[in-house]
Amino acid sequence: MRHRNRTPDVMAISEHELTVMTNDLEQIHQDVGMPAMNRALAEWTEKSRSSRRGFLIGAGAVAGGAVLAACSSGSSSSTTTTAGSGSGSSTAGKLTGDLAVAALAASLENLAVAAYGDVLTAAGAGKLGTVPPAVATFVTTVKGQHTQHAQAWNSAIVAAGHSAITTPDAALVPTVNKAFAKVTDVTGAAKLALTLEDVAAATYQSAIGAVKATSSVKVAASIQPVEMQHAAILNFVLGQYPVPNAFSPTKDARPLTDYTG
């Protein structure tokens, strides 16, 4: 294959037009996406206030963990927390039920935010070689969206009277750090990012079948397609077919034991 060099004059116009379009899209995001998410979170929060057990009805950690673990490749562990703690949403300091899934999701989002932050730092230090403008925009925008995802999950956790999850998924941190240490260029960074996006999307997809509250389903369902879109663009950036599956898999979903230990 060979690609053509872009024509500076054409792209100067294109850049402007695309920037305008991006601004439009950001406006739409504020108008459409956020209100929908806020409604789901408000519903969740209201349930929490009316009954702390609202999160947990029929949603013991074992149930969620079993589904997530079953969908996770290479994970033979099972959750160590117990279902039906009954009195609330934590057992031995750990959240249970839907809140445990929220905690896992928040930790994955924190990991993504940290990873993309590391990419930006490395790029700024010139450690990744020449960074194409589209990649810089991608990393910055996606990092912002993952930050919003983490905030969404944490808002539900905090509303239930618990502390926000501010640390990344501890089970994945060593693997990601090891992989990132080998990254020397944009392609390597994109491949690592693609792995993280695939894991996040698969985990959310599993979570949809694991959580019990409809509001929890709504939150997970509103984020999974966005992670899938991140993955599609990363595939395009890597020169790979952007929609490789007719059905999104769950084999890379993280088990709830990532959070519960």
Add this chain to the structure above:
Amino acid sequence: MRGRLKLSRSAPEEGRVDVDPNAMTSLIEESQDLHRDAMASTVPALTEMVETGQDARAHGLVDPDESRAVAARRSTMMTGAVFGGGLLAAAGIAGALEALFASPAFAASGADVQILQTASSIEVLAVATYKTALTLPFIGGASANPVVKAFATTTMQQHMQHLEAFNAAITGLGGKAQTNPDPVLAQVVQKAVPGLTSPGPVVALALELEQGAAETYVADVAALSDANAKKVTASIMGVEAQHASVLLAVQALLNANAPQLITLAPGNVANLPAAAGSVGFPDAFFPTDQARPASEGALS
């Protein structure tokens, strides 16, 4: 831009791109291998659904009251769902379908089945639309961009698989497979066909359908009561969102008069404008305001 948006700029004619056909074929084969892996997680859900549905029918477990309750939940989710200024908005169908949704006979047929039949009807229309698009010389012919042509071909096949999955889920729950297109959207597509004279309008129409499908399925997973139906739908919604993402990027490059950048050639990313890095995912949280009414494509 999202499917609902209309740009004042007209799309340029698509340019030719030098892409190695063998490499493209290899990528598609690789994609199909991955697809087979993905199917491994969807098939068990469908199988379990079929067995559960057979068991439920054998024991008369279909509860009309529960069906009505689920239908009501989905209806509530649709409240305030007003389409934007796009083609789908022109349909103006919310009111008419609201009455249909309230039909007792409709609700009694099973809310999950209704939702799934509507999903099937959307897939039927998507398959037909891509099939039609591929007959156009600038999409499926000699003058087409190879990546666009491959995307249209593969996406049509993926929608065929989605249709099969949804219909398998329907029959598993004791319902009748839907093989007809969404009646409202079909009219929208029919009206759009005469204007499909260049890649731009085709991409815009496909984007509208993909965005609508993805939003519908995102809404569906919260409304479906059957766990396996929920799993199947969840495994498809993100794929439609990816289709929309690709179409957003393609649309942006067409509108920027840079069709030569619609390629999977290695190193192409260096040529992409900065905004191309974010145009494919406009929302941090996927919206549902364009979700189709649950009963729109259901069989009465």
